[in-house]
Amino acid sequence: MPVRGKSKRQVTGPPTLKDVGKLAGVDPSLVSRVLNNDSTTSASPATKKKILAAVKALGYKVNFSARGLKMARSSTIGILLPDLKNPIYEEMVRKIQERAMELGYGIVLGSHAEIGADKTFASLLLQGQVDGILALGLEINDASLRRLAENDNGRVLTVNARFKGISSSVILEDSRCAEYCVNHLNELGHKKIVGIFSPLKLDIYKRRYTGYMKACDKLGIEPLNVIAEGFEYHDGYVATLEAIAKYKLTAIFAASNFLAIGTLRALRESHLTVPEQVSVISMHDSVITEYLSPPLTIFSLPTLELATTAIEQLVGMIVGESPKHTIVKSKPILVLRSSTGTPPRSV
Amino acid sequence: MPVRGKSKRQVTGPPTLKDVGKLAGVDPSLVSRVLNNDSTTSASPATKKKILAAVKALGYKVNFSARGLKMARSSTIGILLPDLKNPIYEEMVRKIQERAMELGYGIVLGSHAEIGADKTFASLLLQGQVDGILALGLEINDASLRRLAENDNGRVLTVNARFKGISSSVILEDSRCAEYCVNHLNELGHKKIVGIFSPLKLDIYKRRYTGYMKACDKLGIEPLNVIAEGFEYHDGYVATLEAIAKYKLTAIFAASNFLAIGTLRALRESHLTVPEQVSVISMHDSVITEYLSPPLTIFSLPTLELATTAIEQLVGMIVGESPKHTIVKSKPILVLRSSTGTPPRSV
């Protein structure tokens, strides 16, 4: 390990506040105050300029360990997700990381299952290893996270989901988006529109379900739906098989890209062509949708904005703002590809 | 912000070494030594036991900020990737994170483009914000990372890629895997096997290309290949269109899942059925392959083992081991699905 000299620095590591202070001819603490825009003290423009110049000259960057130690903060936030398989999470994680970095935070990824019993995210939070947690679209079945929510819900934020006991969240207008999907199908002439959802105990699917039901109601068509067992391709596949057997459908609204991929497979195996015999629509755009067979028509919502809003809100909470529930509003955008068309004549 | 009392602790944050020491009736420094298995001093079994008991009782966990400050290490490693879209990266990142955590490290994600000019990963490393960098499957076109590689390549490791100037890497047997793919096709009776690759300047594709050429040579069949423009679905799509126009092919070896997805689309649009008219094989298993149309036959390599090996090697380097190149050896595993079959009679 590199060792420093006693009085004079021998092995030069990264520059410190002391170095900057020396170069600028001021005290290190003043540098700190200037760099942090300390409101209680205002440096004279002249010294401020000198300091900034020295900072740039030396390429000074804060040492997060030192700051973290002093402020009793880790400057890292945890992101909890079921998996990264879903491309939407991937994009969001990327975006969150980007924004977090700008805000001076690092991130660590995690999931309930994999961290191990005594190393849950909640315990990390409690131990001060992370300053806050962003929970992406999943159930909270981690016992200690739940306990945490009861005691200290000031630093846990759920993304596109709401949970009892957690008073901070940011969500999209999933309900509205689902409505748009059904309306689009109806405009093409469809009346037998099956909705395929993942379990409704998950808030996000409940909202999509609500939108679907609302649209059917408004349009005066009969709601036909199947609740899949889970969230994976396979669940969409099984649910679609069930729908085909049960209903005389002409269109399917698959409530997630994952379900939709399973849906397409089920239709293919049942020798039902898309969109000639059955139209398929889904919501939330991800790269893969364009490369499915056929490419999927979808309505998209601003997931990236969801991501930045979430991290900003969490950081706000960490520095003292109150938790709140927010909705990122935005009109769903139609991405028209080739999985939707007019219903077959015979039906 | 919670404030602590002067002499007696008022607001109790997470337990510290001092707390543990007090409970165990020993000096905090001893606790530290015991917890870190300090080889220079051996505590008596009795006190050791007392200490461990106190640690457990209090639920003590190290404060990474303090340790980092003291040791001039951040205990975080950076992962550089082109994107997380590719499910294989996702799985690997997950695995790396998991193992890193066990080893006492956090991770931060990053890419060249998005971090911003003066905040490249290399500079993070230089500034001590990260202790090392894992670069996943991409070119290194970050000027400062390149510079870094020239000066201090002791803490940069490339994963499934090798670069001039970077003396630490871990790779899989991609060449061998490509050979297996070609052989499988040939065993089914194919002679006109087109290989589709991403640009060969990328080490990983060069190796797959080499394997393909070697297999063709051994088999005595003519190598037919197309080098795509890039790495995305679209590039595979365009390359396949070109291959169809150029060769009388009966089978395609797509050198990545991404390319393969584009390949399937091109074949579909060209009204060539898979596998009746054209067989398609790819390598590296990811969830999506099973849900393509048709589900892809692939050969898989142990990417998760690649991930753990990489992080372990990097951490080893951080604590002083020398950089090295390692190959994770493993026989490619055939995952037989329905995209491959015997060639059509007429050819």
Add this chain to the structure above:
DNA sequence: CTGTTAGCGCTTTCAC
């Protein structure tokens, strides 16, 4: 407006 001071929790010589 700016400097002084203390101390966050940890590791690590150096004593005993």
Add this chain to the structure above:
DNA sequence: GTGAAAGCGCTAACAG
């Protein structure tokens, strides 16, 4: 085998 003490780089009172 164990304790004492110093100091990593930073921030936040408190002085001046």
